[in-house]
Each structure stands twice: as C-alpha cells, then as structure tokens.
Amino acid sequence: MTRIKIFDTTLRDGEQSPGVNLNKLEKLEIAKQLERLGVDVMEAGFPASSQGDFEAVKKIAETVETVTVTALARAYKSDIDRAWEAIKDAKKPRIHVFIATSPIHMEYKLKKTQEEVSEIAVEMVRYAKEKCEDVEWSAEDASRSDLPFLASIIEKVIDAGATVINLPDTVGYTTPKEYGVMFRYIKDNVPNIEKVDLSCHCHDDLGMAIANSIAAMQNGATQIEGTINGIGERAGNVALEELVVALKIREDFYPYTTTLVLKEIKRTSDLISKFTGMVVPGNKAIVGRNAFAHESGIHQDGVLKNAQTYEIITPELVGIQSNNLVLGKHSGRHAFKDKVEQLDFTLTEEQITEAFKAFKLLTDRKKEVTDDDLFVILTDIQVDLSTLKKYELLSFQVQYGSHNLPTATVALNTPDGKRVETARTGQGSVEALYNTIEALIDEKIQLTDFTLSSIGKGKDALAEVHVTMIVDTYQSSMSGRGTAQDVLEASAHAFLNAINRIFFTKNQ
Numbered sequence: 302m303t304r305i306k307i308f309d310t311t312l313r314d315g316e317q318s319p320g321v322n323l324n325k326l327e328k329l330e331i332a333k334q335l336e337r338l339g340v341d342v343m344e345a346g347f348p349a350s351s352q353g354d355f356e357a358v359k360k361i362a363e364t365v366e367t368v369t370v371t372a373l374a375r376a377y378k379s380d381i382d383r384a385w386e387a388i389k390d391a392k393k394p395r396i397h398v399f400i401a402t403s404p405i406h407m408e409y410k411l412k413k414t415q416e417e418v419s420e421i422a423v424e425m426v427r428y429a430k431e432k433c434e435d436v437e438w439s440a441e442d443a444s445r446s447d448l449p450f451l452a453s454i455i456e457k458v459i460d461a462g463a464t465v466i467n468l469p470d471t472v473g474y475t476t477p478k479e480y481g482v483m484f485r486y487i488k489d490n491v492p493n494i495e496k497v498d499l500s501c502h503c504h505d506d507l508g509m510a511i512a513n514s515i516a517a518m519q520n521g522a523t524q525i526e527g528t529i530n531g532i533g534e535r536a537g538n539v540a541l542e543e544l545v546v547a548l549k550i551r552e553d554f555y556p557y558t559t560t561l562v563l564k565e566i567k568r569t570s571d572l573i574s575k576f577t578g579m580v581v582p583g584n585k586a587i588v589g590r591n592a593f594a595h596e597s598g599i600h601q602d603g604v605l606k607n608a609q610t611y612e613i614i615t616p617e618l619v620g621i622q623s624n625n626l627v628l629g630k631h632s633g634r635h636a637f638k639d640k641v642e643q644l645d646f647t648l649t650e651e652q653i654t655e656a657f658k659a660f661k662l663l664t665d666r667k668k669e670v671t672d673d674d675l676f677v678i679l680t681d682i683q684v685d686l687s688t689l690k691k692y693e694l695l696s697f698q699v700q701y702g703s704h705n706l707p708t709a710t711v712a713l714n715t716p717d718g719k720r721v722e723t724a725r726t727g728q729g730s731v732e733a734l735y736n737t738i739e740a741l742i743d744e745k746i747q748l749t750d751f752t753l754s755s756i757g758k759g760k761d762a763l764a765e766v767h768v769t770m771i772v773d774t775y776q777s778s779m780s781g782r783g784t785a786q787d788v789l790e791a792s793a794h795a796f797l798n799a800i801n802r803i804f805f806t807k808n809q
C-alpha cells in the first residue's frame with residue numbers, strides 16, 4: 302500500500318467559489334475540523350490577497366497543532382513575505398509558491414518567456430526556502446504545458462529547495478490518460494524527482510477530477526489536493542471525501558491508503574456547507590442527503606434481506622448516524638452538556654447557557670430535536686460574533702394575503718445601539734421584509750441568490766435560508782445564513798447575517 306498525503310485547500314481554492322466569503326472565525330472553525338478529519342496539509346489562504354485573509358491564516362497557523370499549514374503566494378517576494386509572516390508560528394509551516402508554465406498563460410497573462418518564468422521560479426523558491434524548510438512549488442496550468450519545459454523547470458526548482466512539486470490541472474481540461482502520462486513523463490525525465498513529493502490538483506470542469514487524481518496516483522503522485530464537498534473555482538476541485546472513500550471501499554483494487562478519519566467526513570461537510578452557503582446536492586456521492594436512501598421497492602426488499610445487495614458504503618463509515626433522535630422537552634442541563642461534548646463542541650459555560658436557552662426555546666416549538674438541529678445551534682454559538690457591534694433583529698411582522706400587498710414592519714438594533722423601526726411593502730412576504738430592512742440600514746442591496754431548505758424532516762423542521770448579496774457602497778459580494786423555525790424569521794436572520802458579515806469583514 303502506498304501512503305497518499307491529503308492536502309486540503311477548502312480554505313483557499315474552496316473559498317474562491319463564487320459568492321463564498323468566509324470570515325476569520327469561520328475559517329478557524331473549519332481549520333479545527335480539518336485537523337480532526339486528519340488531513341496532512343491544510344492550505345489556510347492567500348495572505349497577500351487581503352488583510353482579512355492574512356489574519357485568518359495567522360490565527361489558524363497559531364492554533365493548529367498537528368497538521369502542516371500552508372499559504373499561497375505568487376512568484377513575488379512581497380507575496381512570499383506576506384505568506385511567511387502569516388504562517389511562521391505554525392508547528393509545521395509550508396510556503397506554497399506558484400507560477401504558470403503553459404504557453405497561453407505565459408504569453409498572455411504573465412507576458413514572459415519560458416526562460417524568464419524558469420528564472421523567476423528558481424529565484425522565488427530559493428527565496429522561500431531561506432525562510433521555510435518546506436516549500437511547495439506549483440506549475441499552474443501544468444496539464445497544458447510543454448512537457449520537456451515542465452521537466453526542465455521542475456529539475457531546477459527542486460535544486461533550488463522545493464520539497465513538493467504540484468502539477469495542477471488548473472482549468473479541468475485534462476483526461477485521466479493524458480494526466481497519467483504527464484506524471485509518468487515527469488517521473489521518468491526529472492533526475493532529482495525522488496527527492497520530493499509529487500502532487501496533483503484537479504478541477505472538475507469536465508467532471509473528471511476524481512478519475513484524473515486517481516490516474517496521477519497510479520503514475521507517481523503521493524499527494525492529492527482537493528476540497529471538501531468539491532467546492533472551488535468554477536466547477537470546483539476534486540471532492541476529497543469522494544476520493545478517499547473510493548480508495549477505502551475499493552482497497553481491493555487501489556493499493557493506496559490515507560490517514561483521513563472517515564467518520565469525521567459528514568460533520569466536516571455539514572460545517573463547510575453551512576459556512577459557505579453552498580448547499581450539498583441531495584444526490585451527491587458520500588455526503589448527499591440521498592446517498593444512503595433506498596426509494597424503490599426492489600431495492601428496499603433487497604436491503605431488508607441483506608443490506609449489501611444495494612449498499613456499498615455504510616452511513617456510519619462517514620459519520621452519519623442512522624438514528625440521531627436525541628434530547629427533548631424534558632431534558633435537563635446535564636444531559637444537554639453531555640450531548641454537547643458527545644458532538645465534540647468546546648463551549649464556555651456562558652455559551653452552554655446560551656445554547657441551552659436556544660435548545661429549550663426550540664423544544665417548545667419542535668417535538669423532536671435531532672443532532673442536526675443541535676449542530677446548527679451549537680455551531681452558531683461557537684462561532685460567536687456577539688462581542689461585535691452588529692444589527693440585531695428585535696421584532697418583525699409580515700402581513701400577507703392572496704389579495705393584499707404584502708407589508709412588513711421590522712424593528713432593529715443598530716450597531717451603535719439605537720432602536721429603529723419602519724414598514725415597507727413588496728411583491729411577496731420576503732421582498733417586503735427585505736425592503737424594510739434595506740430601508741432601516743440605509744444601503745442599496747442587490748440580492749443575487751436566495752435558497753431555502755429544511756434541516757431534517759417533518760412539518761416542524763427548522764428552516765435554513767442562505768442569501769448572497771451585493772451592498773452598493775462596498776461592491777463586494779457576501780453570503781449570509783439564518784436558521785429559525787419560521788421561514789420568514791430565517792429569511793430575516795440570513796439577510797442581517799450577510800450585512801453584519803460585510804461590516805465585520807470591512808472592520809477586520
């Protein structure tokens with residue numbers, strides 16, 4: 302069995318998904334969960350891209366204990382300085398420096414010749430190496446690069462001190478056979494290649510990211526880069542949970558092992574989906590709602606007789622509890638605290654009190670409180686923005702009738718502590734609500750996305766709303782989420798959450 306290292310880039314490439322904007326606290330929470338999941342390397346961000354990202358990477362580097370923390374840098378000394386400044390306190394830091402090697406990127410984007418790119422790459426790897434022992438170098442758009450040129454530049458950057466060489470399929474263009482041939486060519490034509498880990502990084506534009514990553518492994522890759530839920534630039538990156546579970550289930554066929562803790566997969570996926578607002582499709586492999594559901598009679602009959610007739614993976618393997626019905630109306634604080642620990646949350650006594658109150662409120666309105674419900678409550682409290690000044694929903698009322706113009710009245714607390722209240726109309730209840738909040742905060746807002754889903758089953762299930770919006774003054778896109786038993790209340794919370802996150806990011 303060959304040990305494959307897992308490099309998670311959810312916090313960097315994953316965050317490049319359109320509309321995704323994670324703040325420092327959310328990134329930190331995801332980083333802690335990735336550590337529990339057992340990834341070998343986490344790419345915490347791109348510190349030169351913004352002050353907020355720099356601070357998030359720094360905090361992650363200071364917090365994470367066992368995992369290598371890396372940060373991305375262009376082939377500029379200033380980017381490398383910034384990356385190093387952010388990760389230098391990590392237990393295991395790595396600088397990740399990249400430059401494109403394909404003809405189209407070199408000619409049109411970088412406006413540089415092969416010789417110039419080669420010189421810059423060597424100089425920057427050498428510069429990074431002076432700061433950090435572990436240096437990964439990526440040949441952006443490797444899969445569309447000239448192979449002899451790629452081999453020659455790789456040999457030089459290894460001599461300059463690179464410890465990992467990554468060959469990304471940046472635009473998701475390659476095929477398994479072609480990508481495998483590229484890895485084999487590099488293995489056979491770079492004399493010092495055995496000194497480094499060879500890494501693949503696949504995008505899913507043609508739906509071949511998994512097949513391409515496997516082809517890379519079969520031809521010498523020992524590190525796989527990807528994201529949880531497959532989020533990332535455009536169609537996303539390879540979904541790590543799919544790849545790793547495929548290797549496990551077909552270990553009879555693929556001689557590769559990883560150290561990922563499979564039972565942490567579902568929780569990691571849920572957390573990332575919640576923070577990014579990117580809802581996991583029901584039919585998604587491994588973590589989709591339907592991945593373990595059997596609908597048709599013949600399948601149900603087979604599963605009843607022997608689950609393995611139609612079930613190749615057990616839900617428990619990836620941390621899905623088949624019966625996660627838990628506390629109820631009569632549960633006390635001790636049982637609640639015990640459950641918080643079982644669910645692996647670390648809350649202060651004050652946060653437990655707050656969570657217990659929220660739980661009790663919910664039990665008044667909802668018969669069965671599941672682990673999924675608790676996960677939402679506890680995550681919101683763990684990633685607490687309550688110390689920050691923000692808009693808070695005090696009360697709202699919406700009047701809707703099939704023959705009336707919907708009208709909303711909303712009262713808010715503003716970040717400087719004032720109570721404001723007004724009313725507006727809209728074509729529907731949500732529009733009336735949002736028009737009213739928009740008037741209260743005195744900003745022009747374009748709502749670019751709105752999704753509503755339920756957490757769990759039943760008429761009394763919690764509603765979860767995700768929104769994406771652009772606030773005119775800041776011209777940046779932001780997502781927000783809100784959970785409540787009522788869909789309108791969840792909608793109001795999601796809208797305010799996005800607004801508060803914009804102010805939070807601006808103030809970071």
Ligand SMILES: CC(=O)SCCNC(=O)CCNC(=O)[C@H](O)C(C)(C)COP(=O)(O)OP(=O)(O)OC[C@H]1O[C@@H](n2cnc3c(N)ncnc32)[C@H](O)[C@@H]1OP(=O)(O)O
Nearest residue numbers: 317347349350351375376377399400401410411441471534
């Ligand atoms: C394949 C990938 O995923 S690459 C990572 C993509 N991630 C991001 O872009 C993160 C978000 N980006 C940002 O915040 C901004 O683009 C910044 C801060 C990084 C740079 O912003 P700006 O300085 O305004 O530059 P802008 O983004 O417009 O253009 C990129 C510049 O970097 C250059 N560049 C791109 N990649 C590299 C590289 N690897 N090494 C050196 N230069 C590079 C481009 O040629 C261009 O240079 P030019 O201004 O001389 O033409």
Ligand SMILES: CC(C)C(=O)C(=O)O
Nearest residue numbers: 399439441442469471
């Ligand atoms: C920066 C590199 C590693 C990248 O994300 C890509 O090429 O897709």
Ligand SMILES: [Mg+2]
Nearest residue numbers: 314471502534
């Ligand atoms: Mg990428």
